[in-house]
Amino acid sequence: MYKPMSLVPSGEPGATVITTRVDDVLNWGRANSLWYMLFGLACCAIEMMQTGGPRADLDRFGAVPRPTPRQSDLMLVAGTLTYKMAIRTKLLYEQMTEPKFVIAMGSCATCGGLFSPGYSVLKGVDKIIPVDVYLPGCPPRPEALTEALIHVQRQIKRSRPLRQKHEDTKIIT
Amino acid sequence: MERLADYIVYNLPFLQQIPRVIVDLIIMLFFATCMLLFWVALFAGITSWVERRVAGRIQSRIGPNRVGPQGFLQWIADGLKCFLKEDFVPAAADKKLFLLAPYIVFAGMFAVFVVVPFGDGLIISNLNIGIFYVLAISSLVVVGILMSGWSSNNKWSLLGGMRSAAQIVSYEIPVSLAILPVILLTGSLGMQDIIRAQGPYPWQWFAFHNPFTFIAFFIFFIGALAEGNRTPFDIPEAESELVAGYNTEYSGMRFVFFFFAEWANLYIIAALTVTLFLGGWNTPAHLYTNLFGLLHRSVDVAGTFVFILKSLFLVFVIIWIRWTLPRLRVDQMMDVCWKYFVPFSFANIVGTIIWMVLADAAPVLGYVRYILFVVGLMVPLAIAMKITRNFRLAKSEIHLNPFI
């Protein structure tokens, strides 16, 4: 539960209101401009492309693909992650600049899915990077991916970037 | 500007104790900042929104429509987000150059706005070397891009920077040479002089003045596209080849500087083309202001309106080209420049000089501009017919309403 915390001592309510508003404005900017990294792994990549395509059109939400991790806010782990790729995925995640969000798209990225019996498949991307939204499906439909994006937007809108201390940022374990 | 400074100093007596140079400087800086914030950033931002919406429509998508009416505030959201993002400097980068590069690109692009003549009196500084200033100051962009490509310590950035430098330096030549016929006809480098030398009616524009300026118009426009790294010459930031070109390693606000410079540049290309070849702010009403001095101000406003409208139409054309054409290869792009544009531009200059001499001798040649105007009118007509044919053959559905 979020407790309003005042910048000014002795609980003047006005200060709280102002910081909250600033938070909201910043969150509005962050949530409506989620550039996702152009990074498809497997089957889900095709659905990801179709989501950016004419019918679903992620651009409506201000989400455009960026080819480089430095400029992207959202990583869509779209597909099966093999061990060979997992090392690179972790590197890519580390190359992304804060704040960054991850959607584990599809069963394979969530838990290994259909390929859990395989010897070369990582069972879930959350073993290497933190995940914000899990999206089941094999592959998920474009509508589902749009919903996942809206979920990320909601998460952002709930966050309080001005109060977040540096240590609070996600730490990779 | 001087008058404005005088006026301020006169009204605020305490300023008179400070040396006048410093006061001038502060006032200049203040107005420059206002200009950047409220005028240039507005143009760059709105152009970015226009581009995304137009691109969406071209691709039978919608484009951003969630933030503000019809997604109009999208550029503010993008800017805000990038402002909050981590400003990242790669460990192996040349730190000083890396940090400096975006500002240089930004400065080079935005300084051009100083001489963009939005209206009869609406120009920040009507330099007597106007167009020369544009050519000189916009060269800063090359330096910035090359710096960013080099200092990122990323091979894709380096390739992008190198490509960009080669491209801009090469295309500087045909572009400058294509401007020369206009300068010859005007006899001045000042932007307002160039516009005044053209008449209010379309057939009096420099684009239709004679066959050589007609060719020069196309060389200038295409060359300017290449200088601005726009498709079909967008090879420095070719997404499918070089990841993101010279700005691969940039994030946050520094990336936004590149981003804004790109769209400001889009507007500059259009504005310069309008100034040099398409009559600038001239409207038929300007002919009559001298007759009825009363309407002076409103005519100015109309002129500004016409100028912005013309240039926005060209912006639309550039966006249209961007989302239609594929990209050239590096060697092909150089071929176009050195084998076709440069020789043609030289021929244009010589041709214009001969034309000017001949036109003095034979005034009949003045009627050529009407023929050229009709020819120029054919170009959009031909395109319109092609589009109609395409609609008919592909049995496409047409959705004219742009607001979804």
Next chain:
Amino acid sequence: MTEFITEEMTLNMGPQHPSTHGVLRFQLTSDGEVIHSVKPDVGYLHRSIEKIAEKVTYHGFMPYTDRVDYVAAMNSNFAWALTVEKLGGYQVPERAEYLRVIAAELNRISSHLIMLGVMAMDIGAVTPFPYFLRERETINDLLEELCGARLTYNYIRIGGVSSDLPDGFRDRALRFLDHFEPIIDEFNRLITYNEIFVNRLANIVIIPREQAIAWALVGPNLRASGVKWDLRKDEPYSIYPQVEFDIPVGKGEVGTVGDCFDRFIVRVDEMRESSKIIRQCLDKMPEGEIQSKLPRQLKPPKGEVYVRSESARGEMGYYLVSNGGLNPERVKIRTGSFSAMAIMEEVSKGIMIADMVALISSLDVIAPEIDR
């Protein structure tokens, strides 16, 4: 004058790179823009499908075949069904054969749509790609009506198909084809014969006939090199002998036979042929069963087969060894992209980086087919 000395540069392209479709990696050695050597590095999507095949039943392997080639999953289903049917001698009702061909050809169109759109995008024209995605959505809708999935269908079963045509499917499919055939022409006007596009592709990376055969290229890539070979025609299976269609081959229309443009245009023409096949199948389709009676637990006899069929990316061969039990003993999948990727190292010497991008997309390699 002293000699101008240049140094080679090693570039790492991928696994995350906009033009490596999926996760491929290339190690380029280049002198500025000119590439000296390319070392492809694959395996980033090696999902151990062949090992999983040894753990699951014959029916149970069908969903995995979808993922062998997710862009043309139906064709991959088809190939596996053909293989097991040949091994066990199972019969397929005639209506099911027609349904299979309709589904497979629809999927072939949608696969080529992706390839052509992506190729145009890699050359720099972004707009054709969304146009093709738009058409692809309609095909996805049709296939979804048929089997309930948009991408990984699991529709073709051993001994038949999973479900019959829904009501009104025929009309909707015909309406789509009526709409789609002019779209191909529009696409040609928009991008294929665009001056810049032709100049980017003509005479780039020519793969002559002998080289294509020796490197075991298959499918459209082989046909682009001038070999008139299509398994649907030359080793007919299912009901392909009963339908009429042509095999487009590379003619060197704007350059030399076997260049990137030929590989592009062959696929454009193949979409037309596929559309022709679907029309004929919809007309000729008989009434009847769609699934033959097979035991729930399939136990094909001991033995081995190697069956090839024409997928969207060329021949897809399943080498299946059975020990008479519930699970296959060994399944080896031979795919078109694998050999297309192998040739890349050989043919890409001395081209420019921009051509490299065109080459990758013209060979139409997709990662799961290479790695499996």
Next chain:
Amino acid sequence: MNEKNILEKVMAEFPGVAFELIEENTDHPYLVIPAERTAGICRFLRDDPDLRLDALSNLSSVDEGEILTVVYHLFSYEHRHYSVLKVRVPRGAPDVPTVQTVWPGAGWFEREAYDLMGINFMGHNDLRRIMLPDDWVGHPLRKDWVEQEEYHGMGTSRNEPMDVLPLADAPEKEKQSD
């Protein structure tokens, strides 16, 4: 020329070699050839004007317990006929001469067989792992391959979700304790 004729022609061409022609349990009859003669026989198959098997359609490897088998599916685009060859090598020393010099396209197939089945193709110019990372242990398509516990710190198993998730009434208890 049907497939059996082709194989018989090969047997006639190389008299002293121990061939084994098998027609049972297979759709294409095949010839088991001794490993050391592979390259020569393949070159003959490719160059003989009646055979002209100019394409290596597929190269597979099968683990048959004590022996590992390499299967070559050959095809001729000129005469449009197939031929299948098999090479059997002991599990302990799976050495097969490369056919890369005959069909350049074989190079990657052999790399794959090396990577996943551990067959050593002698004379191959670039015999590295292709699918799996270079530091991978073992050849996973062999029947006796055992999966490692973890790879580079990434666990190779995932718990059952029902074991990990707290039971439905667990949060209730926590609340009560608060």
